Structures are given as C-alpha cells and as structure tokens.
Amino acid sequence: MYPDLQKELSTFERRTPKSAEAYKKNLKRIPLGVASNYRHYEPWPIFVKDAGGSKFRDLDGNEYIDHNLTFGALMAGHCHPAVMKAVEKRLSTGTMYGMPHDMEWELAEEICNRFPVEMVRFGNSGTEATMHAIRLARAATGRDKIIKFEGAYHGLHDSALVSVKPHAPEFGDINDPTPVSGGLGVPKSAIDNVKIATFNDLSSVERRFQQNPGEIAAIILEPILMNVGLCIPQPGFLEGLRALSTKYGALLIFDEVKTGAKLGWGGASEYFKVKPDMICLAKSIGGGFPLAAFGASKSVMDLISQHKVFHGGTYNTNPVSMAAGLATFREVLTRDNYTHVDKLGKKLADGYRRTIAKVGLQAYIAQAGANGALMFYPNEIRNYRDWNTIDIDLWRHYWFGMVNRGVMAQPYWWDEQWTISVQHTEADIDKHLSAFDDIASSLASAQQEREAPVAVAH
Numbered sequence: 475m476y477p478d479l480q481k482e483l484s485t486f487e488r489r490t491p492k493s494a495e496a497y498k499k500n501l502k503r504i505p506l507g508v509a510s511n512y513r514h515y516e517p518w519p520i521f522v523k524d525a526g527g528s529k530f531r532d533l534d535g536n537e538y539i540d541h542n543l544t545f546g547a548l549m550a551g552h553c554h555p556a557v558m559k560a561v562e563k564r565l566s567t568g569t570m571y572g573m574p575h576d577m578e579w580e581l582a583e584e585i586c587n588r589f590p591v592e593m594v595r596f597g598n599s600g601t602e603a604t605m606h607a608i609r610l611a612r613a614a615t616g617r618d619k620i621i622k623f624e625g626a627y628h629g630l631h632d633s634a635l636v637s638v639k640p641h642a643p644e645f646g647d648i649n650d651p652t653p654v655s656g657g658l659g660v661p662k663s664a665i666d667n668v669k670i671a672t673f674n675d676l677s678s679v680e681r682r683f684q685q686n687p688g689e690i691a692a693i694i695l696e697p698i699l700m701n702v703g704l705c706i707p708q709p710g711f712l713e714g715l716r717a718l719s720t721k722y723g724a725l726l727i728f729d730e731v732k733t734g735a736k737l738g739w740g741g742a743s744e745y746f747k748v749k750p751d752m753i754c755l756a757k758s759i760g761g762g763f764p765l766a767a768f769g770a771s772k773s774v775m776d777l778i779s780q781h782k783v784f785h786g787g788t789y790n791t792n793p794v795s796m797a798a799g800l801a802t803f804r805e806v807l808t809r810d811n812y813t814h815v816d817k818l819g820k821k822l823a824d825g826y827r828r829t830i831a832k833v834g835l836q837a838y839i840a841q842a843g844a845n846g847a848l849m850f851y852p853n854e855i856r857n858y859r860d861w862n863t864i865d866i867d868l869w870r871h872y873w874f875g876m877v878n879r880g881v882m883a884q885p886y887w888w889d890e891q892w893t894i895s896v897q898h899t900e901a902d903i904d905k906h907l908s909a910f911d912d913i914a915s916s917l918a919s920a921q922q923e924r925e926a927p928v929a930v931a932h
C-alpha cells in the first residue's frame with residue numbers, strides 16, 4: 475500500500491471509531507457484519523445515524539454529502555417532503571391489506587404512460603422484478619435459456635447470479651465467455667441455462683443465438699452497464715440487440731432497476747429510443763421505500779391473467795410503498811426535476827474533467843442522467859474485461875480521500891457510480907468538486923509512481 479492511501483485510511487479510522495465499535499458488535503451475530511454483502515468493506519463500513527435531503531451523518535457525527543444514495547435507489551434524496559407527506563398520511567390508514575386497493579391502478583397508469591409497456595405487476599425488489607420477467611419470457615417463448623452480459627448484475631436469483639464478477643482465470647476467451655457461478659449454491663442446471671455474451675459486441679450475442687438454435691428465451695441487459703462503473707452502449711448496440719431479439723424470436727428485457735428513474739423521464743427506452751419487450755423497475759421508483767415493477771405488452775402479461783405463469787407476494791402493493799411510489803412519480807420524477815439534476819450532473823462532470831486535466835490524472839468521467847463515475851482508465855471502457863483492469867488501490871485512495879473530506883462520492887466498490895438526487899444543490903456540487911480538487915494531485919502522483927496491477931474482482 476502506498477503512503478498517501480495509508481494516510482487516508484488512518485484518517486478514516488480516526489474519524490469513525492463508533493462505526494468500528496458497531497461493526498464489531500454486528501460481526502458477532504450477522505455474517506460479515508452487514509445485511510447485504512455489498513455493504514461490506516475494510517477496515518469497516520460507515521454506520522449511519524441519520525439522513526435528510528442530500529446528506530447523512532455517521533455514528534460519530536461526521537456529515538457527508540451523499541452520492542451513494544442507497545446504491546442509486548434514492549433519486550428522491552432522503553426524506554423527500556412529498557414522499558414523507560404521502561407516507562405519513564398512509565401510516566394511520568393501514569400498512570398492509572393483502573387485498574387490492576385503488577392506488578394499484580393509479581401507479582400502473584403512471585408506469586404505462588411513461589414506459590413502453592401495457593400492463594405491470596408489482597413487487598418489492600429488483601431481484602423479484604428480473605426473476606419474474608425472465609420467467610415470463612421463458613413462458614412466452616417456451617424456451618429455457620437466456621443471454622446475459624458478462625459483468626452485469628440483475629439481482630440474486632439463480633438465473634442472475636452467473637458471471638457477475640468472474641475472475642480472470644475462469645472466465646475464458648472473450649469470444650466465448652465461460653458462465654461462472656456467482657457463488658456456491660447456484661445449481662449447475664441454472665448456470666447451463668445462462669449464455670454469456672460480451673457487452674458492446676453484437677457478434678458475441680448472435681453467436682449465442684446460433685449456438686443455441688430455438689432455445690434462447692430472452693436477452694436481459696442493463697441498457698447502460700452500471701455494475702462496472704458506468705459503461706455506455708456504443709452507437710447501434712441497443713438497436714442491434716433489438717434486431718437480433720426479433721430475428722431469433724427472443725424477448726428483449728431492459729433491466730431498468732437503476733436506469734428507469736435516473737436516466738430521464740422515460741428511462742432508457744426514451745433516452746436511447748429503443749423499445750424493449752419487457753421492463754424491470756425498482757430502486758428509485760419507491761422514493762425510499764421497497765417497490766418494484768415489471769411490465770410488458772398485454773399479450774405477454776396475459777400469461778399471468780390466464781393462470782399460466784404464477785406471480786404473487788404477501789408484500790406486493792403494500793399501501794405505504796404504493797403511496798411513496800405515487801408521490802415519487804408525480805412530485806419527484808418530474809421533467810423539471812430532471813432538468814435540475816441534469817444541470818448539476820453536467821456541473822459535476824465538467825468540474826471533474828477540469829481537475830483531471832489540470833493534474834494530469836489518467837482517468838475519464840462517464841456520465842448519464844443522474845449518474846456518473848470517475849473511471850480510472852486511459853480509454854473509455856466497453857465491457858467487463860476492460861473494467862477489470864482497474865488499479866484498486868488508486869480507487870480506494872479516491873474513495874477514502876473523498877469520504878474523509880465529507881463527500882461520499884459514490885457507494886464503496888469500484889463497480890459503482892454517483893447518483894445526484896433532486897435534493898442536491900449547487901453548493902453540494904461545489905463541495906464535492908473542492909474535495910476532489912484537494913486530493914487529485916496526490917492521486918495523479920500515486921498513479922505516475924505505480925504500475926496498475928490486474929484487478930481481483932470482489
């Protein structure tokens with residue numbers, strides 16, 4: 475470890491003793507001391523005391539400008555007043571019914587007006603949305619296999635936990651990526667049904683169709699690959715996937731769990747002008763409450779109406795989340811708020827680019843809608859294997875350096891990106907940029923002194 479990174483880590487340890495203590499207690503009863511593996515990092519994760527607007531405080535009272543925002547699930551920011559008002563009103567009229575109510579139709583209308591789907595069903599997490607979408611696609615086509623991109627994350631069910639972060643020795647030739655299990659416990663039969671392709675490489679996708687004739691039910695993808703920092707589709711890539719899906723009779727599933735609310739008013743299909751067959755939504759559509767949805771044409775969703783595909787869930791459309799979702803669609807995810815966030819996003823990206831050029835850092839800024847990331851690469855990455863060459867210590871230096879200056883620039887892990895909420899202000903962006911300006915030259919010096927090692931994926 476080089477000295478400037480060591481210095482930032484020591485500062486972090488000095489600033490967060492109460493988090494260390496809480497972590498130690500958690501470790502006794504909770505594996506890794508956290509409720510989701512993604513929340514774990516060394517030496518210990520920051521434990522949160524409270525949050526509001528664009529900021530949160532840790533147990534030691536340090537305040538941070540929050541661009542983690544629950545791994546991008548809080549485009550609304552913390553405790554958005556419109557969401558809080560709607561939720562508070564609902565809390566006294568029943569928090570669970572397990573029976574239909576009139577907010578369901580209202581929210582379904584909001585979603586079908588905004589995204590190219592005719593019917594939706596609701597759930598609570600992105601994992602549920604992609605799991606049900608894949609099952610529906612299998613039912614609609616009578617086929618079992620799906621195409622998924624190496625490095626893409628679609629949640630925790632068996633069909634999704636394949637080649638999420640495969641290690642270099644096991645992922646095979648880039649022209650024929652090996653499907654690699656995301657951990658023990660995923661059945662081999664599930665892995666066999668997932669065919670891996672390379673993002674931004676249409677020929678790798680067509681090859682999978684040709685190798686599995688009449689067997690591919692769907693292509694599932696994030697229109698912008700957001701689990702490798704931020705990897706933008708090259709011109710023609712999404713259009714090509716649309717054409718290949720149609721040609722081979724498979725459904726095109728856009729996993730818009732992240733992009734749906736954050737890329738713009740109509741999500742990725744509006745942004746890129748490509749129409750998928752199915753859409754998965756979650757995270758930011760709930761305004762801070764667990765809410766997810768998947769949707770498609772009436773003919774596909776009718777498989778549920780006809781009792782051919784089963785979908786259920788005790789917590790589906792619980793009134794508190796639905797009230798939060800309605801307030802989020804109507805009062806948070808508005809065209810005016812997208813204009814505000816776009817303006818801040820541009821200011822942040824421009825500021826980073828100026829500093830990068832000033833100090834001679836070998837890095838670039840990728841940005842789309844409310845999201846962006848500092849990418850430590852000489853050239854724009856096009857797929858997972860490009861991303862996998864990152865200098866991890868340099869990234870950690872950046873992240874801890876920013877945190878020590880009161881800015882959580884993005885979630886921990888170098889596969890994530892920043893989110894700007896509707897509650898962030900110009901002053902927040904100025905503070906973010908001044909923190910980066912403060913550490914950028916030490917990043918550049920460290921980079922110049924080191925040779926980047928090949929990354930070990932987490």
Ligand SMILES: Cc1ncc(COP(=O)(O)O)c(C=O)c1O
Nearest residue numbers: 599600601627628629729731732
């Ligand atoms: C693109 C994408 N799909 C699906 C999921 C799973 O969502 P959840 O964590 O709500 O199950 C995530 C979560 O990070 C995601 O980023």
